[in-house]
Amino acid sequence: MADTELASALTKRVTSGLAFQKCLNPLCGADFDVGQVKTACDRCGDLLDVEYDWSRVEVPQNLADFERYWSRRFEPLRFSGVWRFHELLPFAPLDKVVTVGEGQTLLQQANWVGKYVGMDEGRLFLQYEGMNPSGSFKDNGMCAAFTHAFMTGAKRAACASTGNTSASLAMYCSVTQLMKAVIFIGSGKISYGKLSQALEYGALTVQIAGDFDDAMIRVREVSKDLGIYLVNSINPFRLEGQKTIMYRVLEALRWQVPDWIVVPGGNLGNSSAFGKAFQELLHLGLIDRVPRLAVINAAGADTLYQLFDRRNLRWNGGQPDRLISCDYYNDLDSRRAKADTIASAIEINRPVNLVKCLRALDVCDGVVRKVTDQEILDAKAQVGAGGIGCEPASAASVAGAKLLRQQGIIAPSDRVVCILTGHQLKDPTATVAYHTTDQDKFNEVLGSRGVTRASFANRAVAVPNELDAIIRAIQLYS
Numbered sequence: 001m002a003d004t005e006l007a008s009a010l011t012k013r014v015t016s017g018l019a020f021q022k023c024l025n026p027l028c029g030a031d032f033d034v035g036q037v038k039t040a041c042d043r044c045g046d047l048l049d050v051e052y053d054w055s056r057v058e059v060p061q062n063l064a065d066f067e068r069y070w071s072r073r074f075e076p077l078r079f080s081g082v083w084r085f086h087e088l089l090p091f092a093p094l095d096k097v098v099t100v101g102e103g104q105t106l107l108q109q110a111n112w113v114g115k116y117v118g119m120d121e122g123r124l125f126l127q128y129e130g131m132n133p134s135g136s137f138k139d140n141g142m143c144a145a146f147t148h149a150f151m152t153g154a155k156r157a158a159c160a161s162t163g164n165t166s167a168s169l170a171m172y173c174s175v176t177q178l179m180k181a182v183i184f185i186g187s188g189k190i191s192y193g194k195l196s197q198a199l200e201y202g203a204l205t206v207q208i209a210g211d212f213d214d215a216m217i218r219v220r221e222v223s224k225d226l227g228i229y230l231v232n233s234i235n236p237f238r239l240e241g242q243k244t245i246m247y248r249v250l251e252a253l254r255w256q257v258p259d260w261i262v263v264p265g266g267n268l269g270n271s272s273a274f275g276k277a278f279q280e281l282l283h284l285g286l287i288d289r290v291p292r293l294a295v296i297n298a299a300g301a302d303t304l305y306q307l308f309d310r311r312n313l314r315w316n317g318g319q320p321d322r323l324i325s326c327d328y329y330n331d332l333d334s335r336r337a338k339a340d341t342i343a344s345a346i347e348i349n350r351p352v353n354l355v356k357c358l359r360a361l362d363v364c365d366g367v368v369r370k371v372t373d374q375e376i377l378d379a380k381a382q383v384g385a386g387g388i389g390c391e392p393a394s395a396a397s398v399a400g401a402k403l404l405r406q407q408g409i410i411a412p413s414d415r416v417v418c419i420l421t422g423h424q425l426k427d428p429t430a431t432v433a434y435h436t437t438d439q440d441k442f443n444e445v446l447g448s449r450g451v452t453r454a455s456f457a458n459r460a461v462a463v464p465n466e467l468d469a470i471i472r473a474i475q476l477y478s
């Protein structure tokens with residue numbers, strides 16, 4: 001079928017209930033039209049999922065059937081690493097789909113990093129989501145949420161952000177000129193790489209005297225009051241786009257399911273989306289087993305670890321014991337505890353997708369671990385030394401894989417995919433401070449985070465401006 005025919009066929013089916021929004025809480029189970037703009041269930045306030053009547057979707061029989069789109073890369077929707085899997089997220093008619101060329105990412109077999117993690121040769125892979133147009137995995141989700149916003153006639157879109165969501169939203173707005181971006185950031189924490197994107201792309205940037213969790217509360221109030229479309233990962237359409245990261249991992253492994261997916265956990269959108277992706281692929285008979293999922297918190301923002309690993313909070317068929325999370329949050333509030341980690345993209349204490357992530361952990365027999373900023377930065381240095389590099393939050397996945405290897409939970413022969421969520425250049429301050437020879441600079445940026453050493457620093461060599469001295473230095477150090 002030509003894309004135009006497919007588009008009109010899908011338009012018809014979408015409007016007649018092929019895709020819909022459904023409350024996560026099985027006791028409520030309310031559903032809503034796909035064209036409605038919501039961030040929570042009207043009836044019970046729980047999160048929403050995007051669901052499909054799969055019996056009416058023309059899903060390929062085999063995942064390998066998606067390869068037929070490879071020869072049509074000149075069509076923007078088949079070039080997109082998200083929309084060439086449209087049949088697995090068919091909530092929008094193809095003629096409404098927005099793309100800027102997201103999802104051209106790389107799964108790299110990473111033996112240098114694999115050795116650091118403790119894996120056998122050829123068993124560790126890095127999924128470089130920093131290669132997206134705005135430099136982070138957020139583009140996978142943003143093109144989907146932006147498409148829904150466009151479908152529903154939105155003129156303005158907003159988000160609270162530790163940086164990458166705002167960079168991504170601002171980019172979609174500037175490339176397409178379809179909407180105006182309004183972004184909320186906390187004070188001080190956002191890295192320059194990310195802030196510079198939002199500013200240059202022309203987003204209205206509102207800096208709140210508070211942290212990410214504060215900005216998140218405010219943006220929900222403001223978008224409700226002003227009717228601005230909200231694109232945070234509480235938006236279920238974001239997660240539909242983020243499912244495709246897993247499709248591309250499978251594609252790069254020639255449709256074989258790895259043993260482990262290891263991902264950093266912040267607002268828990270990615271981990272939730274991955275679980276949903278595998279649950280659906282299993283339901284559709286496109287895979288016959290799911291990988292195990294490891295979600296890695298930073299030690300300074302470890303709500304999921306505390307709730308899942310320490311307090312045994314579980315999905316429990318959609319009825320998690322909410323007293324456990326309420327008590328935990330009350331305790332955080334009474335101690336005025338704030339998230340604190342060099343991995344600013346996961347510096348979040350109240351993950352909005354907590355319950356969806358519990359479901360993903362249930363589906364994928366998951367584990368949760370926390371890693372220190374020291375472990376994150378050392379892992380990040382190793383990722384850079386062996387590959388394309390990443391920002392601090394991303395390296396939590398590699399540090400977490402190393403920890404799980406040490407604990408004997410990951411076997412050296414397992415096939416492990418670590419998700420590198422953001423580009424190396426997003427946060428140069430952390431990288432330069434790690435490699436600096438200036439102890440004051442090191443202490444200023446990293447010392448307060450409990451980072452005491454740069455185990456894999458590659459320091460610049462200072463030499464006088466004299467030929468002999470330069471030659472001597474090169475011979476000495478190379």
Ligand SMILES: *Cc1c(COP(=O)(O)O)cnc(C)c1O
Nearest residue numbers: 164266267268269270345421422
């Ligand atoms: C947003 C972000 C995360 C956190 O992902 P969640 O889906 O919120 O858990 C991790 N790393 C980077 C680079 C990010 O931008």
Ligand SMILES: [Zn+2]
Nearest residue numbers: 023028041044
């Ligand atoms: Zn509900």
